[in-house]
Structure formats: structure tokens, C-alpha cells
Amino acid sequence: MRIFLDANVLITVLCNEYPRFTACARVLSLCDNPRFTVFTSPLCIGIAAYFTEKKNGRQLAKKKMALLVDKLRITTIDEGMTKQVMTNLNIDDVEDGLQYYSALSSGCLCIVTYDKGDFHFADTEVLDAEEFLRSHVLAQK
Numbered sequence: 001m002r003i004f005l006d007a008n009v010l011i012t013v014l015c016n017e018y019p020r021f022t023a024c025a026r027v028l029s030l031c032d033n034p035r036f037t038v039f040t041s042p043l044c045i046g047i048a049a050y051f052t053e054k055k056n057g058r059q060l061a062k063k064k065m066a067l068l069v070d071k072l073r074i075t076t077i078d079e080g081m082t083k084q085v086m087t088n089l090n091i092d093d094v095e096d097g098l099q100y101y102s103a104l105s106s107g108c109l110c111i112v113t114y115d116k117g118d119f120h121f122a123d124t125e126v127l128d129a130e131e132f133l134r135s136h137v138l139a140q141k
Contacts, residue, residue: 004103006113007047023129031071075102090121
């Protein structure tokens with residue numbers, strides 16, 4: 001299954017934010033599970049890097065980001081997706097729209113985020129980390 005991780009999931013892991021850290025880290029660890037292909041976008045990487053550097057300093061942030069980028073698959077954002085966002089009247093937040101179309105173009109079946117309401121326009125499944133683990137990982141055992 002192809003899944004897309006929003007920036008807030010990455011930030012939670014990179015900055016050790018509790019109480020969500022455990023569930024987010026478990027979802028991120030699915031990069032090593034052959035049943036899952038885990039994606040994020042360049043925009044999410046940039047957002048996560050910004051917050052990680054603020055909390056951990058530039059040097060440690062770069063190390064953490066390098067490990068993360070090595071594990072994840074990175075989607076693309078192109079002109080066509082950007083135009084889709086601008087013409088979709090249901091999208092309120094450009095950044096979320098870019099994430100959504102980027103995820104769709106990579107064949108992701110689920111977006112994992114803690115801002116589920118921001119993806120109210122989505123035609124794909126949108127879950128937080130705990131919900132994703134319950135319905136797609138623990139239920140499969």
C-alpha cells in the first residue's frame with residue numbers, strides 16, 4: 001500500500017513531540033515493511049526541516065533530515081498540479097492542495113496527517129497515525 005505522510009507527522013518524529021511520537025514513529029517505520037511504500041513531498045521535507053532546525057539546531061537537523069530522505073520516497077509537485085489546486089474551488093489551503101495532488105500522482109491510497117480537516121476535499125482516505133495503524137497495520141495481523 002502506498003501512503004503519504006504530511007509534514008506534521010514528520011515533525012512529530014523529528015522533534016520527539018509527545019504524545020503523538022510513538023504512533024508517528026511506527027507509521028514512519030513502515031518504510032522498512034515491504035507491504036508499504038511511504039511517500040512525502042519536497043514541500044513536506046522543507047516544512048519539517050524548518051521546524052527540526054528550530055528545535056535541534058542546523059547540524060543535527062541536517063543529519064536527521066538526511067536519514068529521513070534516505071528512507072522515504074519523494075513525490076513531485078509540478079505545474080499541472082499547481083494549476084489543479086488553483087482551479088479546485090474546494091481547496092482552501094494551497095499547501096494542502098499541493099500535498100494532495102502530489103500524493104495522488106504517486107498513487108497513494110491514504111494521507112496520514114493530524115490536520116484531517118484541511119483535506120476535507122480529498123477523494124482518498126485521510127487518517128491520523130493512530131487510525132492508520134488500527135485500520136491498516138494492526139487489523140492485518
